[in-house]
Each structure stands twice: as structure tokens, then as C-alpha cells.
Amino acid sequence: MTEKPLSQGQLIWRRFRRHKLGTLGGAIIALLVIVTLFAHFISPYDYATQRRRFAFAPPTKIHFFDRDGRLSWPFVYGLVRERDPRGRWIYREDTTQVYPIRFFVKGDPYRLFWLIPTDIHLFGTGELDPNSPGQIFLFGTDDVGRDLFSRTLIGGWVSLSIGPLALAISLTLAIVFGGISGYFGGGWDNFIQRAIEVLNSFPGLPLLLALAAILPPGLPPAISFLLIIMILSLLGWGSTARALRGLFLVLREQEFALAAKAMGASNARIIFKHLLPNTLSYIIVSATLGIPGLILAEASLSFLGFGIRDPMTSWGQLLNQFTDSTITNLTYHPWLMIPGFFIIIAVLAFNFMGDALRDAADPFSVQGR
Numbered sequence: 001m002t003e004k005p006l007s008q009g010q011l012i013w014r015r016f017r018r019h020k021l022g023t024l025g026g027a028i029i030a031l032l033v034i035v036t037l038f039a040h041f042i043s044p045y046d047y048a049t050q051r052r053r054f055a056f057a058p059p060t061k062i063h064f065f066d067r068d069g070r071l072s073w074p075f076v077y078g079l080v081r082e083r084d085p086r087g088r089w090i091y092r093e094d095t096t097q098v099y100p101i102r103f104f105v106k107g108d109p110y111r112l113f114w115l116i117p118t119d120i121h122l123f124g125t126g127e128l129d130p131n132s133p134g135q136i137f138l139f140g141t142d143d144v145g146r147d148l149f150s151r152t153l154i155g156g157w158v159s160l161s162i163g164p165l166a167l168a169i170s171l172t173l174a175i176v177f178g179g180i181s182g183y184f185g186g187g188w189d190n191f192i193q194r195a196i197e198v199l200n201s202f203p204g205l206p207l208l209l210a211l212a213a214i215l216p217p218g219l220p221p222a223i224s225f226l227l228i229i230m231i232l233s234l235l236g237w238g239s240t241a242r243a244l245r246g247l248f249l250v251l252r253e254q255e256f257a258l259a260a261k262a263m264g265a266s267n268a269r270i271i272f273k274h275l276l277p278n279t280l281s282y283i284i285v286s287a288t289l290g291i292p293g294l295i296l297a298e299a300s301l302s303f304l305g306f307g308i309r310d311p312m313t314s315w316g317q318l319l320n321q322f323t324d325s326t327i328t329n330l331t332y333h334p335w336l337m338i339p340g341f342f343i344i345i346a347v348l349a350f351n352f353m354g355d356a357l358r359d360a361a362d363p364f365s366v367q368g369r
Contacts (some may be wrong), residue, residue, distance in 0.1 A: 063075055
């Protein structure tokens with residue numbers, strides 16, 4: 001009995017699984033997505049809650065042994081703030097105050113998946129008083145006492161969602177205009193290509209800064225978020241449209257396309273039924289490799305103060321505190337750099353997965369053999 005031949009998608013998936021870095025990147029992306037989806041639940045505090053008594057508190061130490069050296073349930077000691085001889089606030093542990101870490105504790109109210117109201121958090125000390133010394137800050141706090149761990153998880157939802165959303169709009173524009181340019185040619189092709197050349201002639205980052213700067217500062221965070229997505233989308237479709245134009249120019253002269261045209265198929269049917277499916281491999285790879293650039297673009301805008309603004313947060317916005325006194329913050333508050341490592345990890349993971357998909361989609365690549 002002959003085996004059923006594998007489809008193109010199955011062949012790509014089989015070759016992709018052989019790429020170790022690609023599968024690792026995919027696993028990291030999946031983990032980041034799951035964590036950010038449950039960010040409100042995993043975070044011990046609300047990302048906007050200020051505990052000014054604990055401003056610039058360092059990451060909390062979790063203890064597994066009591067003062068006598070015996071194994072104990074994980075706990076933290078109470079935080080005490082005092083001034084050093086130079087007048088700077090420092091924190092020390094009060095070993096007379098022990099706060100066990102509990103799971104599924106009550107805390108700041110939130111909406112799970114932005115829909116379901118609840119106040120249950122995965123872990124915490126159960127101390128509802130924001131001035132209580134029994135706090136747990138896994139990544140420390142910022143300048144107004146907001147928990148950096150909670151803000152990093154919530155910021156991941158923004159940073160990771162901007163790329164796919166902006167790319168969805170950008171790819172739609174690229175497919176429409178690239179397909180029209182490559183399939184019909186003539187005047188349409190000439191007009192679209194000249195428009196892309198004009199768009200690509202503008203310097204990327206300065207243009208992004210200029211467009212983001214004209215956004216009114218009083219806009220609601222959700223509107224600002226959507227406008228940033230639109231700006232990134234409208235500036236990023238030109239190169240992909242040109243590549244798709246080249247693919248359509250080749251595919252429209254293939255036998256299957258000419259046969260469909262000879263049988264009386266409409267232009268829309270030829271484009272969407274015969275040509276576009278043959279570009280899906282390129283579109284998938286382009287999308288995967290394009291997301292890191294969009295993540296970095298949003299991070300750059302937010303870092304410079306032109307992107308996501310308080311109270312909404314993103315990984316780039318969390319790094320914005322370094323624009324004022326970078327050396328001082330790096331010296332005394334190095335934990336504020338933690339969101340930057342999440343940007344690095346996410347960008348590397350998408351690049352690894354994109355490289356693996358590119359190799360898997362190319363039947364002549366080394367990884368695909």
C-alpha cells in the first residue's frame with residue numbers, strides 16, 4: 001500500500017523540527033506568549049500600583065532556610081528603608097519579620113484576559129497594605145515603587161502584540177499592492193513602484209519619531225497603542241511588496257497560471273487561487289523575520305519617549321528611565337535593565353525561528369535536506 005504523499009505544509013513542518021535553534025526559538029516565543037496572556041494572574045501586584053515607600057527597592061531575596069539553617073517553606077523578610085551616610089535611601093532585611101510566600105492569594109483587583117474581574121494572583125505574601133514591609137519584588141521596583149516584575153509581564157503583552165498586529169496590516173498592504181503591481185504590470189506597476197521608492201527614501205527612525213511626536217499627549221493609552229501600530233504598518237510594507245511583485249511576475253508566466261487563464265478563470269481567481277498560495281512560504285518567513293524589527297522599532301520609540309506612555313507600559317517604555325540619569329541608574333539601580341533582556345531574548349527567538357522557517361521553506365537549503 002503506497003503512502004499518501006506529504007503536503008507542502010507537512011514537508012515544511014518536518015524540516016522545521018530538525019532545526020534545533022528554530023524549535024528552541026519557537027518554544028521561547030510560545031512561553032513568552034503564554035506568560036504574557038496570564039500576566040495579570042502571574043503578577044503579584046497591579047502594574048500601575050505605586051508603593052512610594054519602596055521606590056527603587058532592589059529585587060527581593062527569597063529564602064529557603066530559616067535563621068537556624070533548617071529547610072523551610074519559601075519566605076521573604078520584611079523590608080526596612082533607611083538612609084546611608086550619603087543621604088541615599090537603602091533597604092535592608094528585618095530578619096525578625098518573616099512573610100511566607102503563598103499561592104493563589106488575594107491582591108490588587110484586575111481583569112483576567114481583560115474581561116473577567118478577579119483579585120486572585122498566582123503568588124504573593126498576602127499583605128494587602130501597600131506600606132507593609134512584607135512585599136515581594138522579584139525584579140525590584142521603579143522610581144515610584146511600582147513592581148518591575150508585574151510591569152515587565154504586562155509590558156510583554158504590548159511589545160509582543162505590536163509586532164504581529166502591525167505586520168498583519170503591513171502584509172495586507174504588501175500583498176494587495178505587490179500583487180497588483182506584479183500581476184497587471186503596466187501603468188499600475190509603474191505607479192506603485194514609484195510610490196514605494198518615495199516611501200523608502202525617507203529615513204526610518206527620524207520619520208517614526210516625527211510621526212509619533214505629532215500624536216496628542218492626552219490620548220487614551222489604547223488609542224495611542226493603535227496609532228503606533230498604524231504608523232509602523234504604513235512604513236513597513238514597501239520592501240515586502242517589491243519582493244511579492246517579483247514572485248507574481250514569475251508565477252503569472254507559469255503553465256498552471258496560463259492554463260487557468262486559458263480556461264476563462266477571472267483575474268481574482270488566478271491571483272487568490274493559484275498565485276497567492278505559491279507565495280505563502282515567503283509570506284510566512286517574511287512575517288517571522290519582520291516581527292523583531294517592529295519590536296525594536298516600538299522599543300526605540302518608547303525608550304525615547306515617543307511611543308507607549310504611562311499608565312500603559314512596554315519593554316521599551318520601561319527602559320525610558322535611563323534617558324535622564326543613565327550612569328546613576330546603572331550604578332545604583334541595575335535591575336531597571338531587566339526589561340532590556342526580554343527584548344533581546346524575544347528578538348533572538350524570532351530570528352532563530354525565522355531562519356528555521358526560511359530553511360524549511362527552501363527545499364534546496366542545507367537544513368531542509
